[in-house]
Amino acid sequence: MTLAERLSAALGQPRGELLTGDLNGDATMPAEGWRAAAVLIAITDRPEPGVLLTERTESLRTHAGQIAFPGGAIDPGDADAPAAALREAWEEIALPPAATSVVATLDPYHTVTGFAVTPVLAVVPPDLPLVPAPGEVAAIFEVPLAFLLDPAHLATGSRWHDGRERHYYELVFGGRRIWGATAAMIVNLSRRLTWH
Known part of the structure; x- marks a missing residue:
C-alpha cells in the first residue's frame, strides 16, 4: 500500500471537536466575506513520514517569522483549493506540482486575518x-508526522488580541515554535487521522 493510500484509508470521522478558527472558533467574518486560501500539508514518502513546514522571513508584513505550511490566497486562475496549494508551494519552496500526489482536502479553518483556509493533504517524494523563495521563506524544514500527531507534544497558550483573550495550541520542534492556525490545522489532522 502506498503512503497516499495509507493516509486516505486512515482519514475518518473526527475524534473530538474540530477547531474551526482563531479567537476560539469565533473569528468574525469580514464585511467583504472570507477570503479563500489554501495550504499544502505535504507528507514526505519515507519509512518515517515527515511534514514540510516553512519559517517565514522576518521582513513580511504579516506573520513575520512564524512557522507555516506553504500556501496563500486562492487566485481567480486557480481551479480549486488543491491547485492553489500546489501553485503556492511551487512559488514558495519550488515544490514541483507534478511530484505531488493530492490525497484529500481537509476541514476549513478561519483566521483572524479574514481567510478561510482549506488544508490540502498530499504526499511528496523525500529529499527534493x-x-x-527570497524575501518570503527563511527556511524549509521537516517534522516527523508521528511527532505532530502525538498529543503529548501539544501545549496550550493564550494572548490578547483586539481586547479578547485568544487560546491556541502550540508545539516546539527543533527550537521552532509552531502555533496559531498552523498548529490548529495539525490538531484537526490528528483528530481525523488514525495513524500508527
Whole structure:
C-alpha cells in the first residue's frame, strides 16, 4: 500500500471537536466575506513520514517569522483549493506540482486575518531539492508526522488580541515554535487521522 493510500484509508470521522478558527472558533467574518486560501500539508514518502513546514522571513508584513505550511490566497486562475496549494508551494519552496500526489482536502479553518483556509493533504517524494523563495521563506524544514500527531507534544497558550483573550495550541520542534492556525490545522489532522 502506498503512503497516499495509507493516509486516505486512515482519514475518518473526527475524534473530538474540530477547531474551526482563531479567537476560539469565533473569528468574525469580514464585511467583504472570507477570503479563500489554501495550504499544502505535504507528507514526505519515507519509512518515517515527515511534514514540510516553512519559517517565514522576518521582513513580511504579516506573520513575520512564524512557522507555516506553504500556501496563500486562492487566485481567480486557480481551479480549486488543491491547485492553489500546489501553485503556492511551487512559488514558495519550488515544490514541483507534478511530484505531488493530492490525497484529500481537509476541514476549513478561519483566521483572524479574514481567510478561510482549506488544508490540502498530499504526499511528496523525500529529499527534493527545495528552494526557499527570497524575501518570503527563511527556511524549509521537516517534522516527523508521528511527532505532530502525538498529543503529548501539544501545549496550550493564550494572548490578547483586539481586547479578547485568544487560546491556541502550540508545539516546539527543533527550537521552532509552531502555533496559531498552523498548529490548529495539525490538531484537526490528528483528530481525523488514525495513524500508527
